[in-house]
Amino acid sequence: MKKTSVKAVAGNGLLDRRSFLMSGIALSASCSLGPLAASASKPGGVSSQSISESFPEWMKVPGHAATEYGQPSAHESQVRRHLQKSAPETSIFSIWHTPIENQRGIITPSGLHFTVNHNGIPDIAPQRHVLMIHGLVERPLKFDVDSLMLYPMVSNIHFLECAGNTASNAVSLTSLDQSAQELFGQISGSEWTGIPLKHLFKEAGIKASAKWVIAEGADGGSHSRSIPLDKLLDDAIIALYQNGERIRPSQGYPMRLFVPGWEGNLNIKWLHRLEVTDQPAYTKDESGLYSDILEDGKIQRFSFHMDVKSLITHPSGRQLLPEKRGFYEISGLAWSGYGKIKLVEVSADGGKTWARAHIESPILPKSLTRFSMPWRWNGTDAILLSRATDEAGRVQPTRDQWRAQHASYSFNHYNGIQAWHISSSGVVENCYV
Amino acid sequence: MKKTSVKAVAGNGLLDRRSFLMSGIALSASCSLGPLAASASKPGGVSSQSISESFPEWMKVPGHAATEYGQPSAHESQVRRHLQKSAPETSIFSIWHTPIENQRGIITPSGLHFTVNHNGIPDIAPQRHVLMIHGLVERPLKFDVDSLMLYPMVSNIHFLECAGNTASNAVSLTSLDQSAQELFGQISGSEWTGIPLKHLFKEAGIKASAKWVIAEGADGGSHSRSIPLDKLLDDAIIALYQNGERIRPSQGYPMRLFVPGWEGNLNIKWLHRLEVTDQPAYTKDESGLYSDILEDGKIQRFSFHMDVKSLITHPSGRQLLPEKRGFYEISGLAWSGYGKIKLVEVSADGGKTWARAHIESPILPKSLTRFSMPWRWNGTDAILLSRATDEAGRVQPTRDQWRAQHASYSFNHYNGIQAWHISSSGVVENCYV
Numbered sequence: 116m117k118k119t120s121v122k123a124v125a126g127n128g129l130l131d132r133r134s135f136l137m138s139g140i141a142l143s144a145s146c147s148l149g150p151l152a153a154s155a156s157k158p159g160g161v162s163s164q165s166i167s168e169s170f171p172e173w174m175k176v177p178g179h180a181a182t183e184y185g186q187p188s189a190h191e192s193q194v195r196r197h198l199q200k201s202a203p204e205t206s207i208f209s210i211w212h213t214p215i216e217n218q219r220g221i222i223t224p225s226g227l228h229f230t231v232n233h234n235g236i237p238d239i240a241p242q243r244h245v246l247m248i249h250g251l252v253e254r255p256l257k258f259d260v261d262s263l264m265l266y267p268m269v270s271n272i273h274f275l276e277c278a279g280n281t282a283s284n285a286v287s288l289t290s291l292d293q294s295a296q297e298l299f300g301q302i303s304g305s306e307w308t309g310i311p312l313k314h315l316f317k318e319a320g321i322k323a324s325a326k327w328v329i330a331e332g333a334d335g336g337s338h339s340r341s342i343p344l345d346k347l348l349d350d351a352i353i354a355l356y357q358n359g360e361r362i363r364p365s366q367g368y369p370m371r372l373f374v375p376g377w378e379g380n381l382n383i384k385w386l387h388r389l390e391v392t393d394q395p396a397y398t399k400d401e402s403g404l405y406s407d408i409l410e411d412g413k414i415q416r417f418s419f420h421m422d423v424k425s426l427i428t429h430p431s432g433r434q435l436l437p438e439k440r441g442f443y444e445i446s447g448l449a450w451s452g453y454g455k456i457k458l459v460e461v462s463a464d465g466g467k468t469w470a471r472a473h474i475e476s477p478i479l480p481k482s483l484t485r486f487s488m489p490w491r492w493n494g495t496d497a498i499l500l501s502r503a504t505d506e507a508g509r510v511q512p513t514r515d516q517w518r519a520q521h522a523s524y525s526f527n528h529y530n531g532i533q534a535w536h537i538s539s540s541g542v543v544e545n546c547y548v
Numbered sequence: 549m550k551k552t553s554v555k556a557v558a559g560n561g562l563l564d565r566r567s568f569l570m571s572g573i574a575l576s577a578s579c580s581l582g583p584l585a586a587s588a589s590k591p592g593g594v595s596s597q598s599i600s601e602s603f604p605e606w607m608k609v610p611g612h613a614a615t616e617y618g619q620p621s622a623h624e625s626q627v628r629r630h631l632q633k634s635a636p637e638t639s640i641f642s643i644w645h646t647p648i649e650n651q652r653g654i655i656t657p658s659g660l661h662f663t664v665n666h667n668g669i670p671d672i673a674p675q676r677h678v679l680m681i682h683g684l685v686e687r688p689l690k691f692d693v694d695s696l697m698l699y700p701m702v703s704n705i706h707f708l709e710c711a712g713n714t715a716s717n718a719v720s721l722t723s724l725d726q727s728a729q730e731l732f733g734q735i736s737g738s739e740w741t742g743i744p745l746k747h748l749f750k751e752a753g754i755k756a757s758a759k760w761v762i763a764e765g766a767d768g769g770s771h772s773r774s775i776p777l778d779k780l781l782d783d784a785i786i787a788l789y790q791n792g793e794r795i796r797p798s799q800g801y802p803m804r805l806f807v808p809g810w811e812g813n814l815n816i817k818w819l820h821r822l823e824v825t826d827q828p829a830y831t832k833d834e835s836g837l838y839s840d841i842l843e844d845g846k847i848q849r850f851s852f853h854m855d856v857k858s859l860i861t862h863p864s865g866r867q868l869l870p871e872k873r874g875f876y877e878i879s880g881l882a883w884s885g886y887g888k889i890k891l892v893e894v895s896a897d898g899g900k901t902w903a904r905a906h907i908e909s910p911i912l913p914k915s916l917t918r919f920s921m922p923w924r925w926n927g928t929d930a931i932l933l934s935r936a937t938d939e940a941g942r943v944q945p946t947r948d949q950w951r952a953q954h955a956s957y958s959f960n961h962y963n964g965i966q967a968w969h970i971s972s973s974g975v976v977e978n979c980y981v
Contacts, residue, residue, distance in 0.1 A: 136700065136747070171676055177768045178668025181644045181798045183628035185659040187617070188801045190674050191794050195616035207610045219741035219789040220703035222655065226618040227793065235611025241623050243604055261870065267569065267877040270653035270908060270918060304792075308652035314569070335610045356652040358791065359737075360660065361624050365614045368621045437694065444700040475703060477910045485703060 121491075125470035127463035128491040132473050135442075135489035187226075196227055197296060201283075207235050207336075210277070211365075212300020215448070216431045221272065221483040223303035225358045230365040231277050231301065233400070234336030237385055241369040244333065246353065250391035253320030260369050263310060263353060270308040270356075271375065274450045274483045276421045277301035278378040278405050278527040284514065284545070285521070285529035291536075291544045295431040298545060299533075302426075302450070304483035306359065307373050309352035312389075316348060321391060329396045330372050333387035340381045340405075341395030342374065346419070350375050353386065376452030376481035377419045378528070380405055408525040423511055424530040425449035425459055425486070425503035436541035440494035445472075446487045451505035455479065458504040459486040465498035465534070465548050466513075472501070480506075497537040498548060514547055554924075558903035560896035561924040565906050568875075568922035620659075629660055630729060634716075640668050640769075643710070644798075645733020648881070649864045654705065654916040656736035658791045663798040664710050664734065666833070667769030670818055674802040677766065679786070683824035686753030693802050696743060696786060703741040703789075704808065707883045707916045709854045710734035711811040711838050711960040717947065717978070718954070718962035724969075724977045728864040731978060732966075735859075735883070737916035739792065740806050742785035745822075749781060754824060762829045763805050766820035773814045773838075774828030775807065779852070783808050786819065809885030809914035810852045811961070813838055841958040856944055857963040858882035858892055858919070858936035869974035873927035878905075879920045884938035888912065891937040892919040898931035898967070898981050899946075905934070913939075930970040931981060947980055 121138050122131035187194070194217045199210035213229040223229075241260050249255040280301035283293070321344070328347055331339035342351075354362055354373040362368050367384030374381050380400060395401070395417070407415040427447035430436060436443070445463075449456045455478050460469040472486040486501070504510045514531035536546035554571050555564035620627070627650045632643035646662040656662075674693050682688040713734035716726070754777070761780055764772040775784075787795055787806040795801050800817030807814050813833060828834070828850070840848040860880035863869060869876070878896075882889045888911050893902040905919040919934070937943045947964035969979035 171673070171766070173670035173672050174766050174768060174770065177640045178665065178670040180642060181629070181663050181665060181669060183630070183644075184620070185629070185661070185663075185796050185798050187793060188674075188797050190801075194793065196614070196618070197616070209613060211614045211616075217794075218792045219701060220739045220792050222739045222792045224791055224793040225657065228618065230614050230618075232611065232614060236614060237606035237611040239606050240604075241621075265870070265876065267920065267922070268652060268879070272910075306653045306655045333604070333607050335607060337607065358657055359651045359653050359655045360620060360627065360657040361650075363618050364621050365618050368623075437698070443698065446701070477705075477912065479910065487700065489700070 125462065125464075126468035127497055128493055129461060129463050129470045130489040130491055132489055194227070196229070197300070208233055210301065212296050213303050214296045215299050215302060215426070216295035216428045216434065218428065221304045221448070221485055222358065223305060225305065225360070225363055225366070228303040228305060228366060229277065229301045231379060232365070233338045234334040236364050237334045238364070239333060239369060239385060244369050244387065246370065246387055246389070248315060248319045248389045248391070251322040251325040251393065252391050253322065254318070256315070256319050258315070263355065263370070266310040266314060268308050268310055268355070269352065270306055272304065272306045272479050272482045273373070273375045274302060274304045274481060275379055275382060276450070278380060278421070281529050282526035284531065284533070285517065285526045286524060291546060292433065293545050294433040295426060295428055298432065299426050301379070302483075305357045307352065307354045308356035309354035309370070309373060312347045312351045312353060315353070324393045325391045327392045327395050329390040329392060329398070330381070330383040330386060331388040331390070332367070332383045333385040338380070338383065338400060339396065339398045340383060340401050341398060342381055344391065346374060346377065376421060378405065378421055381419065405527060407527050408522040410520055410522060412522060418528055421450070421452035422528060422530040423449070423451035423453065423456075423503050423505040423509045425501040425511060426533050427461070427499055427501050427535060430499070430537065430543045431535055432543055432545050434543045436492065436537060436543070439541065440492050443490045443492060444487055445490050445499065446485065447501050448483045449486055449501070449503035450481070450483050451503065451507070451509065452481060453505050453507040453509055454481065455506045456484040456503055457506045460502045461488045462500040463490060463497050466500055469502065492537065495539050498546060499535045499537065500532050500548065502532050558895065559901035560930055561926055562894060562896050562903045563922040563924055565922055627660070629662070630733070641666055643734065645729050646736050647729045648732050648735060648859070649728035649861045649867065651861065654737045654881070654918055655791065656738060658738065658793070658796055658799070661736040661738060661799060662710065662734045664812060665798070666771045667767040669797050670767045671797070672766060672802060672818060677802050677820065679803065679820055679822070681748060681752045681822045681824070684755040684758040684826065685824050686755065687751070689748070689752050691748070696788065696803070699743040699747060701741050701743055701788070702785065703739055705737065705739045705912050705915045706806070706808045707735060707737045707914065708812055708815060709883070711813060711854070714962050714966075715959035717964065717966070718950065718959045719957060724979060725866065726978050727866040728859060728861055731865065732859050734812070735916070738790045740785065740787045741789035742787035742803070742806060745780045745784045745786060748786070757826045758824045760825045760828050762823040762825060762831070763814070763816040763819060764821040764823070765800070765816045766818040771813070771816060771833065772829065772831045773816060773834050774831060775814055777824065779807060779810065809854060811838065811854055814852065838960060840960050841955040843953055843955060845955060851961055854883070854885035855961060855963040856882070856884035856886065856889075856936050856938040856942045858934040858944060859966050860894070860932055860934050860968060863932070863970065863976045864968055865976055865978050867976045869925065869970065869976070872974065873925050876923045876925060877920055878923050878932065879918065880934050881916045882919055882934070882936035883914070883916050884936065884940070884942065885914055886938050886940040886942055887914065888939045889917040889936055890939045893935045894921045895933040896923060896930050899933055902935065925970065928972050931979065932968045932970065933965050933981065935965050
């Protein structure tokens with residue numbers, strides 16, 4: 116194998132991607148380069164004898180049948196949504212976190228999509244569900260599912276994130292022994308399909324005085340939010356499908372509002388009412404839970420956008436680097452409610468030096484975006500950071516910068532730079548830098 | 549509502565998209581424009597009284613809890629994979645069709661992805677599964693799942709299609725009363741994540757005489773195919789993830805070969821062996837089932853690419869247009885194993901006139917690509933066609949053109965233009981033009 120030298124791009128082992136990949140990843144046993152050589156530490160001539168000896172029992176019998184609706188392997192049953200422990204122990208208000216550190220790519224499996232339910236999941240009979248558009252409109256309208264199915268639809272891959280995602284890192288020095296699922300489990304990515312709301316509003320005829328829309332769900336608590344009309348006319352949809360199939364009960368079956376890039380709880384599930392108004396309704400949730408408390412104690416009542424943010428998923432909290440040293444691919448996700456991700460930088464030395472990560476295509480607006488960076492770990496303490504910049508020029512703040520602008524007990528819309536500490540034994544933990 | 553005139557772009561009601569959308573879709577009851585007015589045929593002032601009267605029982609009680617791994621609504625249980633009836637009634641060889649006409653967007657839910665199993669689904673213990681690379685290499689290698697997990701991965705959205713998809717339209721005048729699932733159910737789209745094979749081959753050290761690779765699965769019948777080395781070095785991956793989670797048993801858990809744009813059965817599931825050689829092995833399946841029979845009776849032994857193809861999914865076979873006449877959005881999927889889709893044309897008059905369909909972003913290479921076209925159905929017989937062109941300049945042939953180049957009993961790689969006949973009663977049926 117021709118040896119190519121691998122160039123460093125920043126401190127503590129961050130490597131140039133091209134020269135890393137061209138090097139043959141230096142993985143052969145003869146190179147003795149650590150964990151990535153695990154495969155090669157046990158090679159040897161594969162003779163026809165060793166092949167026949169390697170036949171496991173499942174190669175000697177017919178397999179079983181497929182099913183009408185497939186499921187993951189039983190061997191992957193540890194990859195599950197988990198109920199956030201700090202939320203009330205009730206089915207009424209509950210927060211289920213996605214195992215984001217097990218995800219690869221930018222699509223979250225629908226079965227693992229995070230879900231926050233303010234009043235539990237209603238069991239809606241779809242043929243009786245009605246969406247109403249009323250208020251400041253020329254023609255109040257009602258739609259059932261069948262009639263909506265006839266409208267032109269669009270599909271887009273977008274992230275959805277709860278305003279409270281990563282809240283525990285905002286407010287205090289929480290336990291450092293937390294997984295990415297525990298800290299960041301309220302972010303997911305899907306292909307959402309539905310009807311641009313502008314079509315329905317055009318049909319209803321919006322009056323000149325209209326400025327806001329009160330969106331309400333058909334759940335037991337009628338979760339509702341006030342949303343500026345302009346945003347809904349821009350890119351919001353009545354979502355009927357997620358990842359190619361009808362939206363699931365925990366995501367609002369038979370329909371939800373989808374408001375790309377804006378905080379999760381605005382994306383009203385089980386949507387049954389859109390009231391066009393000239394002012395916000397100051398509903399329970401927008402005046403309380405989902406308002407931000409600033410440094411001077413004042414309330415920033417409406418904070419719609421989810422800001423630019425990123426996370427290294429591999430490696431991340433509670434993972435263990437399987438070898439003492441060697442080559443790893445750092446991989447993670449970045450996203451912004453303001454548009455596309457433009458730049459992700461990674462540091463392996465706690466922020467002293469940074470290098471530009473590779474961003475994987477497709478780079479889509481208001482979508483999870485995958486980045487990666489080759490890294491040679493030298494087996495000593497390291498602190499990994501990622502810092503995303505979006506096309507609007509917004510840059511992730513440090514934790515201290517974010518906290519300086521918010522009250523000590525404020526927790527929504529936290530987007531500080533995440534730090535993972537790697538100990539010399541390979542343990543990965545949440546940390547603050 | 550300001551009325552905008554809707555321009556025609558081709559015969560029998562195909563409409564200009566921009567003027568159609570700008571028209572307010574002419575959906576209000578006062579326009580009396582048919583099915584899209586279904587919603588508006590029952591509007592009326594929505595008073596506060598009618599709102600309170602409309603509270604269904606699920607708005608009066610708390611909902612139920614989410615689950616650790618979510619499932620679709622029980623109300624959607626009719627959307628399922630179906631076993632192809634013409635295949636043997638056995639779990640050993642089976643073909644499960646995806647309900648492609650129920651899909652929106654370009655992602656197929658993993659639970660509904662089509663699956664062809666030559667020897668059933670083996671129940672593999674992942675910790676004992678080994679991938680071997682041997683033959684014309686400097687260093688034969690073995691990899692277990694854990695060691696592969698450390699390699700750099702890529703993610704891409706690609707289609708996967710069985711060589712035999714739509715075979716029944718190739719060989720004879722089959723029953724016209726068939727759904728898109730029955731005819732086209734062996735095509736699906738997913739985000740696939742895995743390790744570029746070139747990294748592993750670089751590590752193994754490919755010898756100069758190497759030209760082919762024999763890929764073999766760990767199923768009971770050791771399904772295997774010979775694949776040109778150049779393709780595997782180009783864009784093939786060892787796929788470990790599908791749609792963000794570990795690949796499912798019916799898709800090759802714990803790993804499969806993924807060969808973008810090439811016929812499905814080359815994408816060896818439960819992959820356990822890659823033997824680098826200087827010639828093909830002429831395995832059972834490549835010499836038999838998956839070779840194409842040409843018009844002169846000769847065999848075209850290797851036909852790897854899946855050719856440019858398209859399908860209108862809405863409306864499609866067994867669907868019923870719910871109103872006698874009016875506006876519809878024609879929507880469908882196009883794909884090509886040679887790269888990106890460049891153009892999709894639609895005809896509503898059986899091919900006499902054509903118009904360019906709108907192609908939805910993202911337009912990705914070797915991926916399902918969604919197209920749409922507004923249509924005003926006048927309530928009489930119509931024949932809808934779609935014709936895709938890819939960036940390599942390949943154009944879908946007519947059925948007659950395709951059949952002229954193949955033996956009458958040849959059925960693989962059929963990509964003729966699909967025709968749907970709409971009767972005056974709104975019944976949609978497969979037809980030949």
